[in-house]
Amino acid sequence: MAKNKNKGKPRNYALDSGVYRFSASKMFHKKAIHKFLKKTVAKKPADKKPVFVEKKIKGDKNGGTRMVRVKKLTNNVPTMDVKTCILHTKRKSVFSKHSRKLRPSLTPGVVAIILAGVHKGKRVVVLKQLETGLLLITGPLKLNGCPLRRINQRYLLATKTSINVSGVKVPETINDKYFARVKSDNKVKKDGNIFENKKEDYKPSEQRKADQASVDKQVLEAIKKHPQGAALKSYFKAGFGLNKG
Numbered sequence: 001m002a003k004n005k006n007k008g009k010p011r012n013y014a015l016d017s018g019v020y021r022f023s024a025s026k027m028f029h030k031k032a033i034h035k036f037l038k039k040t041v042a043k044k045p046a047d048k049k050p051v052f053v054e055k056k057i058k059g060d061k062n063g064g065t066r067m068v069r070v071k072k073l074t075n076n077v078p079t080m081d082v083k084t085c086i087l088h089t090k091r092k093s094v095f096s097k098h099s100r101k102l103r104p105s106l107t108p109g110v111v112a113i114i115l116a117g118v119h120k121g122k123r124v125v126v127l128k129q130l131e132t133g134l135l136l137i138t139g140p141l142k143l144n145g146c147p148l149r150r151i152n153q154r155y156l157l158a159t160k161t162s163i164n165v166s167g168v169k170v171p172e173t174i175n176d177k178y179f180a181r182v183k184s185d186n187k188v189k190k191d192g193n194i195f196e197n198k199k200e201d202y203k204p205s206e207q208r209k210a211d212q213a214s215v216d217k218q219v220l221e222a223i224k225k226h227p228q229g230a231a232l233k234s235y236f237k238a239g240f241g242l243n244k245g
Contacts, residue, residue, distance in 0.1 A: 100133040105158035109165040109222075112137070112156040113240045119146045121239040125163060125219055126156070132176050140216040143236040147204075148212055150179050161235070163226055168218040171211055 011030065012022045022030065052067040106112065110126045114137075122144045124137040135153055139146030204212075223232050 096131070098133075100129065100131075102129055102133075103153055103158070106135065106153055106156060107162070109163045111159050111161040111163065111235075113159065114146070114151065114155060115157055116155045117151070119144075119149075121241060122146050123159075123236050123238075123240060125165065127165060127168065127170055127215075130176050134176070136170070136174065138212075138215055138219060139236065140219050141212055142216055142220065143233060144239075148174065148208075148215060150176070161232075163219075163222050163232075165219065165222055168215065168222060170215060174211060174215075 012020055012027055014020055028034070049070070051070060053070055054065050055068050057064060057066050106126055108126055108128050111123055112126055114120050114122050114124060119139075122139065124139055124144075124146050127136045127138060129135055130150060132150075133153075134150040135156065136148065137146070137151055137156075138148050141147050223229050223236075226232055
């Protein structure tokens with residue numbers, strides 16, 4: 001079988017000084033480019049559907065006919081375009097799925113100072129972080145009167161003092177639901193007097209007292225094991241304050 005001498009050689013090549021053997025129109029026909037070009041066909045204008053329809057109305061004083069819309073308009077017209085509203089609005093995630101960021105200085109065992117609230121100025125021990133992001137702290141109650149409670153980290157000032165609380169076992173029942181307020185059923189009856197119902201003072205349950213005692217016992221043992229355990233007890237009892245000058 002005879003070999004093709006022109007195999008691999010272009011049909012159109014430069015003859016001299018930039019002049020090619022075939023022109024652009026000639027190569028257009030040789031390559032049959034017209035077969036691959038998309039033919040643009042003029043689209044027929046769509047038939048416009050009528051918006052209004054003429055309907056006959058009975059009655060001599062009604063004019064005989066009236067123009068009625070084919071599609072009724074919606075009663076509630078949005079003030080903004082719905083599509084643009086959806087694009088610009090951010091999807092809000094559920095609170096329980098938010099990321100809980102904790103300051104690196106507030107690790108379990110760190111002694112922190114409460115900056116606001118009923119127990120402001122007291123030094124407390126940070127035990128752990130709960131699911132909602134709040135921190136579980138204790139005084140202990142025996143030293144400064146601060147019980148087991150939740151607090152936001154923005155109201156805590158961390159100190160360089162820390163205690164080893166790796167041996168402290170906090171009961172699994174102590175979570176966010178543990179500290180939820182119990183709603184009182186002091187509803188005024190229709191025939192009752194509004195001044196008869198008095199607010200009941202909060203009293204901790206026996207379960208909470210037992211949990212407080214067990215956790216504080218473990219924290220006090222951890223304070224004793226500290227090299228400066230005796231000084232730490234007076235440190236917790238004393239309130240934090242700043243002197244002028």
